[in-house]
Each structure stands twice: as C-alpha cells, then as structure tokens.
Amino acid sequence: MRGLTLLAADGTTSEADLAEAPGYARPDGALRSRVAYAAAHVVPKTSGDNTPGRPADVDWDATLAFRRHAYAWGLGVADAMDTAQRNMGLDAAATRELIARSAEVAREEGGSVVVGVNTDHIDDEHISVDAVIDAYKSQLHFTEEQGAGPVLMASRHLARAAQSADDYRRVYREVLGAATTPVVLHWLGTAFDPQLVGYFGSDDWRLASDVLLEIIEENPDRVAGVKMSLLDAASEVAVRDRLPEGVRMFTGDDFNYVGLIGGAEVPAATQPVSASATPRSHSDALLGAFAALTTSASAAIQALDAGDPDRYLEILGPTEALSRQIFAAPTFYYKTGVAFMSWLNGHQTAFQMVGGLHSARSLPHLSRIVELANAARALEQPELAAERWHAMLRLNGVIA
Template sequence: MDIILPAESGDRVGYRLVGQPAEPIIGAAFPRVAYAAAHVVANPFAMTDPWSQAAVDWDRTMAFRHHLWRLGFRIAEAMDTSQRGMGFDWASAKELIRRSIAEARTMKGADLASGAGTDHLAPAAARTLDDVIHAYEEQFAFIEGEGGKAIMMASRALAAVAKGPDDYARVYDRILSQASGKVILHWLGDMFDPALKGYWGSRDFEPALDTVVGIIERHAGKIEGIKISLLDAGKEVLLRDRLPEGVLMFTGDDFNYPELIAGDGRRHSHALLGIFDAIAPAANAALARLGAGDRAGYDALMAPTVPLSRKIFEAPTEYYKAGIVFMAWLNGHQNHFTMVGGMQSARGICHYADVFRLADQAGLLADPELAVARMKSFLAVAGV
C-alpha cells in the first residue's frame, strides 16, 4: 500500500507501508504497574468557540478508556494528556473523573487514578500558599468523595507563589497528611509546561531531588509512588535509587521508557505514560513478553515505538497531545481530528506525516487501509 507524504524540503515523497499491526494479548498479566494517561475526544459539533470552549464527546471518550482497560492498562485520568491547563478546565475534568470512576465500576479489573491540581486557581490570582492549599483541597475532596484515588499534579499557582523549597514542603506536607488514601506524586518538567520552571524551589536538579525525597520520606505510608517526567533517564534512576521501600517509581519518560521499565537487574520503574495512549497494543504485547521472561521479545516490540514517541513528544513538548489524538483518529477510535482548544493546529503537516510513517513502522496502524484513507483526506485539506 502506497501513499504520497510531504517532506520538510517541500517535496512530495512516496512511501510504502511496511508495518504489521501489533497483536495485543487480552488478559495478559503485566509484571509492572502500567498507567496510561488518556486523552479526551472533543465534540466538534458542540464547540461553537473551539479555542475557549471544552466540549467533549463523552461516549467516545469513555469507549477509549474501555479500550485501554481491555488491554490491561490502568488509567491516569484528567492529567496533562487530557489537556488539563490547555483548554480543558476543572469543571470539565470533574465530569470526566466522575464518569470514568463510574465506568471503571462496570468493568472487572478496571482501575484508575485521577489528577488533582490547582488549575481552577489562576496563577495570577494566587496570593498565598494557603490559596494553593485550598485549591488542592477542593480537588482532592472531589476525587476522594467520588471514591477515587488522587494523583497530586504539579501546580502552576504554587510555582508562582513559592519562595523556596520550604514552601513546597509546607504545601505537600499539608495535603499528603490529610489525604484519605494513597497518593501518586507527579514531577512534571518545564519541557512539558514552561510555567513549572524551578519547581520544588530550585532550577537545579540535585536540590530539587533532595526536596522531593524529603517529602516522600516524611509521608511514605501515604504515597503509592511518584511519576517523574523530565525526559532524562539518569535523573529518574537517581530518584528511583533513593525511594523508600514500598514507594513505586513511575516512569513518565516518553523518550526512554523501555529501558526504565525493564530495569537494570536491581531496580525497575513502573509506568505512568502519555505515550501508552498511542502505543497501547504494542506495549501490551511487550509487557506480556517481559512478564514471561522474554526480554528479547519485549525489546523487539518496544524498540520501534521509541522513534514514534520521540517524534510525538519533540519540542515544543507540551504539544504532544496533538500527536496522541492524531493516532487515535488514524486508528478509528474517533471519527474526526478535532481537539479541545483547537490544539490539532499545534503541529505542522510534516510532523503528522512523520508520525504516520513511524506509527506504521512500529506496527501501530491497526487498520492500514483506514489509516491511509484518513491520512489522504488530511493531506488533501493541507494542499498535499
């Protein structure tokens, strides 16, 4: 099967599909805890003002969560992959969390954790640490009131008002001490959100690491684990080696996840990844191989997904959501490529052409004929 794709040179280049669709193993046991941070499906017919109105196709959004659950993944709900802070507000996130928790109860073995942040508090409106604390408390109360588990997301408001590490410690100590269940922490790098530069009270990694480890050590019994999203495997390993017994390391490294999940023979990372949304069939099969002791089979399945992930998460990294939703559209999980906030416009046509090529080579075009037909229609609109 052939298609003409654009190149950055301005040329049109012929491409012949080579991939064989990945074959997931339903019911496979994973050797790692694996959360997929899931996207939301926009409702283009309800968005009269797409840049400012978050309209969601709830049926398709819930159907995609069932797709991930069937493949054995837990879901990290209402995280940055769902465009929190990029067109998807707290009011919409509450409805998403409520619906997802209810859906999980209808499916045996389904599990999820939901993002608790401060995004209903504009950073410019935050004056004190108490403002940030109260914002976190509101979101925690909603999630826990629905019977859910919270992921404590990084806060733009806290980054704006905190004067140093002690301020971060005060906020995290307060929230963790009163959480009703175990919490997952999230260390999100400024490549994902420039407003988080200097998070934990320092722009240098080592002092920030000390601050995080101190918080975790004080509240180890309340923390399931921590996700680190710095796109730096070495930094993740440094944190992983310092975690108290029983606190899990969740890789959020969408560049180096295969090696971090597999581990070094001594320690390994679990996973909470946005890229799992797009590569779920291949990741399912790979994790099943790893669980069976077949490291070579795991590597063979995971390795081709890395170039795709690195393309989707290339700088400006915060726009990775566009590639995630593009993949869902190519694979028939939604019938349009429209995003909350019009975010599909965040990447150029050559980027999407590269994503298409790399998805094929990773075996991640589930129905190549459908994907080619949709890609051709997309290219036609772009004048290719």
C-alpha cells in the first residue's frame, strides 16, 4: 500500500498507510431523517489577484460545481455564509453575484439553498441601529428576490451599535416583520468572530439565549430555525429544548456535531423549558464541516435514514477529530482547511483562496488534516490527495 508522508511541528517526517477510497454511494434523492446543509466555500481563479484587500475574483465554474456536488449527495447548500469568506475577502459585489448564481443552480438541480443576510455591504464600521435595520432589509429583499431562503447572520454593525438587549429585540422584530418567507437566525460565537462579543445583549449565553428565544416567540411564523455556532454542545441542547414547535435547531457546532445530529445524550445546562416548547432528540445541520466532509456526511445520514445508527457513528464519528483540527484556534481561519480539503478531493485545481487566506495555516497543521482525513476515510480520491499533498511538500523543500 502506498505511503503517505506527514510533517510534524518539529520538522520531522513520518509515514502512514494511505487508506482506500471509502466507496460511499450517492442517495437516490434527498436525505430524509435530518435536514442537512453544507456551508459551501468559494473557489478563486488561480490566475486571479488573490491578495489581501483585492476584490474577489471567483472561479464561478468550480464554485458552482461544488454546489452541484453537494446536491448530488442529497445535501442542501448554505451559501454566502462565513465559510464563503464573508468579512474575510468576499466583497459585497461578489456576495450578491454568489447569491444570484447559487440560487439559479439550486433551481436547476432541485436542491435547497439558504444564504446569508447581513449588513456587511455598508463600509462604515459605526452606524446607527436604524441604519442596521435598513441594511439588513436591503440584503433580505435581494435574497428573497433570488428565491433563496434567508439566514439572518449576526451583524458586526449591530454588535457595535446595540446599547442593550432591547436594541437586538427591536432590530430583529423589524427585520423579521419585513420578511416574506421564514428565516433562519444565526448565532455566531466569538471563536468564529471576536467582534460579535456580547451578541443578543450579554456575554453570558444563558441571558443571551433568553433574548433570542423572546425574539422567536414574538415572531413564531417568521422563524424556520436557529443555527447555533457557539462550539458548546450543552448550550445548544439547552436552547434546542426551549424552541417552539416547528422551529428547527441547526447545529453549527463543528466540534460536537456527531452526537448533536445523531441524538446522543449531551448534558444540558439547567434552563427552564417553556410550556410551548417540545424537547428535541437531535439537531439538524448547517455546518462548514460538511463542506469538507460532503460524502461522509451524506453516507452517515443515509445510514440514519436506513435505521442504522451504528453505521452512522462508524462513518461520521472519526470525522469529528478532523473537524476539530480544521476548526482549531484561531477558529476564524477554519476556511483554509475547508478549501484545502476541497483541493485534496479534486474539487478545485489549486489550493488558492480569496484574499490570500490559503496562507493562514502552517504546513504541520495541514499535515494533521491530511492524517486525520486519511484515518476518517474522508479522502474521496486518496491517490489524488496523496499526489497533491506530496507535491506541496516537495514545493516547500520537505521531501525530495
């Protein structure tokens, strides 16, 4: 069996056996037991000026081909999210084009697409609460016009402008009131974006979750779900158990998704459950990790569809260590690992990212991703992945 060269942090190399291709099969249709979205990334033109501060120069063929890949495996696509480098290289014009193009592909493929709605087209860092509302509404209306489902992302502008929890209640009340289709609310933790400290009015997630749930309860017909990305399973379960009937919990926990999606018991922090809430046995998924693990995620949920939770754990369990490496601190550079996996798996011709972000992780960090992806059988074409990785090591003088 061919060897796989790995690089340690001290500069030494070692060899591992290259695992066989997993051989997972595509589903006949949409997945049934869970709603699962892969938060897809963007692929830049290899010849583009992918340097910090330059407008995004997107390879639309490769970017949209990845979305078709996700649909072919039964997953939905969450687009124009932070995975797509919003606030980290994807400018406003490219974001709008991505939303329009992705929605068109979803219609062509019969897939489900939701996209991020934010305030990031406003250049001024400090704007009023009223301006935040207007900015949200502008992106919301554009998204609805494209026919995509809105995900109301956490806004840096709102985090700076809000003086109290009442400002959050007001902003979300007015924006949700303008929505013509149910939206997903996104609670993004500071591991992903330190500028969102104190979101929903408090640094304490328990107090912040009270505000979030009040917003949902005031707008029961306008909220389809909540995506929580706090990297804290107990907080997600606590909020999940308090959601009104019909509102889904979409896990954004790239550290603990196996148990949250599968339905394993996770200790929840003590929180009262409202009379209108129905405790849930599992979360659905809206994950950046699933952009790196598309075939594994699909195969695992197919196992749940077939009533085989042991097979689910066998497939998806080993991927969690890989995801934890991709999302290791500083977590906001996880996008580099997602694009790296895309390159290894043959979904883009070069390991390039908008804004030069492909340089955000070290070679030993990437080597650990290779090692864990190999162990988790997340390399769709192992020989190709090994060839590309070894070429990268040769380019950097690690091996001859």
